[in-house]
Amino acid sequence: MGLSKFEYSQLEPIVNLAVQSFHILHRFPDFIYRREHGGAVWRGALQPRQFSQKYRVAVYYKLSSLPTVRVICPALAPKAPHLWKNRTLCLYYPQEKQWRRDMLIATTIIPWTALWLYYYELWLDTGKWLGPSSHASDSKLQGEKANSTEDNVPLNELSE
Amino acid sequence: MFPLITHFEKLLKNIQPPKERLDVAQELPGKIRNYIKASKDFLTVEPHTRLAGSYAQHMAVGDVKDVDTLVRVPGNPEANEPEAKKLILDLKKLLDKLPESLGYEGYAAVDVERARRSIHVYFKDKDFHLDFVPCIAPDGFEKMLYVPDRGFNKWIPSHPIGYINLLNELNEKFDNKVKPLGKLLKHFRDHQMKTRKPKSYWLGALLIYHIHKGNLDMTQSLGVLFHDLLDAIDRQYKHLIWTSETATPNLPDPMLGHNVSWNWNRSHFKTFMRRIQDGQSWADKALQTNDRETAILHWQKIFGEEYFPTEVEISASELAKAGLPGQSFVTSTGLILPSQPVSGIYTPTQSTKFHGTEQI
Secondary structure (H helix, E strand, C coil), X not given: CCCCHHHHHHHCCCCXXXXXXXXXXXXXXXXXXXXXXXXXXXXXXXXXXXXXXXXXXXXXXXXXXXXXXXXXXXXXXXXXCCEECCCCECCCCCCCXXXXXXXXXXXXXXXXXXXXXXXXXHHHXXXXXXXXXXXXXXXXXXXXXXXXXXXXXXXXXXXX | CCCCHHHHHHHHHHCCCCHXXXXXXXXXXXXXXXXXXXXXXXXXXXXXXXEEHHHHHCCCCCCCCEEEEEEECCCEHHHCECCHHHHHHHHHHHHXXXXXXXXXXXXXXXXXXXXXXXXXXXXCCCCCEEEEEEEECCCCCCCCEEEECHHHCCEEEECHHHHHHHHHHHHHHCCCCHHHHHHHHHHHHHHHCCCCCCCHHHHHHHHHHHHHCCCCCCCCCHHHHHXXXXXHHHHHHHHHHHHXXXXXXXXXXXXXXXXXXXXXXXXXXXXXXXXXXXXXXXXXXXHHCCCHHHHHHHHHHXXXXXXXXXXXXXXXXXXXXXXXXXXXXXXXXXXXXXXXXXXXXXXXXXXXXXXXXXXX
């Protein structure tokens, strides 16, 4: 008898929250870590270009799910691309590149967030998303009607 | 809101002084120093000369033709030794031969039109000139020094290098936004005012005043900062327009505190305030609109359509390539860089593709 999906997932190497936090706070010292509602939240500011404003962002993470990122302020443009329906950022296409729990948020999710903001500003300047894009049509994306799955539900019930 | 970051980057490139002028400002100081240092008739003190003014501040915009240099001389400013009037003539005599020594034709002249405390050196067939200000610097250029007053009757305190250092400090503290903001204000003045312009130093003093007062949220984008600066200047001085028929601003020197704008002509001040209010109103509309083209048109009213671009497709494409995930780097503040920075904490980005349909 093989392992169940849950049991199998327990065998994967996991970077625990303390280690994640250590790396985030080392690489992005302005970020602040809090435990909220059984999950971890790191809040901080990112400024992708010299003349950009600072964007306040929050990274939510529970070991049982995938990290999600929300821009707290300023409000993003209503039609901004590459957002999930719940306004969290689409930083990668799970079917092409799955984020794994042995990865560091500090070297993946947060740099991708800065890059997302960088390309978002270029989109504001030109009306075109000039960053690499999966071009996948996904019903869970901004403007579509499908519900989010557990994988991409942000911990948005957490206070910001 | 459209922050139009690429447009502002392009604007700042477009208002840079011509390259040949920047080259002159870079190349000449060393040659000038050697020339002045070698003189046996005109005594100077180590390190003899120092580039000052907008080129030294890295705040030059447009067609700035004068390259300012301080010349350090020995003396006692309180005793008016050497006598400023005599010294300036001796300096003129020395500088008369400078163009020839640099391989140009030209001549030196005492500035009687402007601050009246310097020697201009003009070059035949060149559209720039050098502006030399003698100074007594008891503790070196980095500290307070003394320059001739108007009419060369005495020596008065000044702190030009302290001002440059202060600008550098603020610029570093606020993510390199301070000097670009100062450049935008100077270009705004030059574009909107052909005459009656306030001095660049006054604009710099205004900028520093509002930063120190905390009137500007330096985490904002450059366009918002420009709007907020005009707004702050308007709120600071508009009462002078309505409460008096003669009042002008008492603008504190950023280094020494005295009123630097004591000779601001009332009608010139009123013209400046009208331009500030126009600019503030246009910037407000540019930031409020939900239409990119409308925002661009308003910024073009402020800075000129020859300077503020309509299209930035090429620059944006280049930036997009420079930021590619897997090739670019991110600093601890989130700045995306195309190559590894020389210092500080940074993280190489890993490749990814942003997920989803494009919305054009």
